[in-house]
Amino acid sequence: MRFYEFRTEDHDYYALISANSPEEAIVIYKGEIDNAFDELNPHEVSLTRAADITLEAHDLADFRDALIEKEKQTLQQEVAPRVLVIDSNLL
Numbered sequence: 001m002r003f004y005e006f007r008t009e010d011h012d013y014y015a016l017i018s019a020n021s022p023e024e025a026i027v028i029y030k031g032e033i034d035n036a037f038d039e040l041n042p043h044e045v046s047l048t049r050a051a052d053i054t055l056e057a058h059d060l061a062d063f064r065d066a067l068i069e070k071e072k073q074t075l076q077q078e079v080a081p082r083v084l085v086i087d088s089n090l091l
Contacts, residue, residue, distance in 0.1 A: 001077070003050040004042035016053050017042070 004025035006015040013033055019025040025042045045053070 003045045003047065005045050005050075005053065006040065006042055016045075016050060018050075 001018050001020060004017050004019055004022060006013070006017070006025075006029055008014050015029055015033070017025045017028050019028055022042045022044070026040045029040060029042070
């Protein structure tokens with residue numbers, strides 16, 4: 001399991017996605033973002049960077065423990081990958 005980000009310089013919405021490949025990340029992004037018409041260009045990020053991105057999103061602070069638990073379950077392949085869309089104004 002790897003982490004991919006879709007940056008706002010490339011896309012309308014910032015997204016952090018856990019997936020097995022860039023292609024899978026694109027499929028997940030398209031499934032979550034209704035108007036994903038732009039050319040999708042995911043960038044792989046490390047687990048540390050993914051954690052930093054999550055913590056930088058201040059509105060998610062109340063969900064930190066739940067997000068960490070979900071991340072662990074995803075890495076252990078207990079649950080399906082999820083999309084985390086963060087308002088780019090928070091970063």
